[in-house]
Amino acid sequence: MKVWACRMNKIAICPGSFDPVTNGHVEIIRRAAAMFDRVIVLVASNAMKRYLFSAEERKSLLCRCTADIPNVEVDCDEGLTALYAKRVGAAVIVKGLRALSDFDFEFQQALTNRKLNMAVETVFLPASAENMYLSSSMVKQVGMLGGDVSCFVPPEALPDILARIRL
Numbered sequence: 001m002k003v004w005a006c007r008m009n010k011i012a013i014c015p016g017s018f019d020p021v022t023n024g025h026v027e028i029i030r031r032a033a034a035m036f037d038r039v040i041v042l043v044a045s046n047a048m049k050r051y052l053f054s055a056e057e058r059k060s061l062l063c064r065c066t067a068d069i070p071n072v073e074v075d076c077d078e079g080l081t082a083l084y085a086k087r088v089g090a091a092v093i094v095k096g097l098r099a100l101s102d103f104d105f106e107f108q109q110a111l112t113n114r115k116l117n118m119a120v121e122t123v124f125l126p127a128s129a130e131n132m133y134l135s136s137s138m139v140k141q142v143g144m145l146g147g148d149v150s151c152f153v154p155p156e157a158l159p160d161i162l163a164r165i166r167l
């Protein structure tokens with residue numbers, strides 16, 4: 001996809017579970033990379049949640065899918081995104097916003113992050129029409145029931161996703 005934007009001289013973080021990475025995630029990362037100097041994709045892990053892929057596996061898939069974007073790096077963290085942002089000096093948290101489903105939760109998160117770190121601003125990028133209804137859980141559901149997920153995930157991640165889903 002061709003992306004045009006003015007680039008801002010700032011570090012941005014794209015946090016998420018990425019379990020697994022989808023075309024929707026990569027689209028948001030690409031658009032953030034066109035806007036900011038340095039983008040850190042942050043693989044978050046919540047001790048209360050069960051994941052299909054370990055944090056290291058999610059990181060490795062993201063690295064593969066973003067290898068062609070020079071100003072993108074991937075990291076893992078189990079703590080609060082707002083505090084991670086403070087540690088690395090990031091000024092912006094970039095989140096993708098899908099239909100209505102994300103709004104309430106993302107708004108709550110943005111306000112909490114701002115309370116925890118006044119120096120960080122959350123920027124929402126609207127999902128594209130193509131990826132508006134795409135989520136990692138949908139990919140897992142479709143894949144586990146034998147459906148074709150190749151149009152939902154980047155080709156670099158497809159073999160690993162299929163291997164894990166079909167275990």
Ligand code: ADP
Nearest residue numbers: 015016017018024095096097127131134135136
């Ligand atoms: P999910 O598990 O629901 O796919 P993640 O926690 O991994 O979500 O998402 C990380 C970030 O990517 C969030 O800001 C989320 O809104 C965004 N995102 C996820 N899927 C999409 C999509 N299809 N289009 C745009 N943004 C998305």
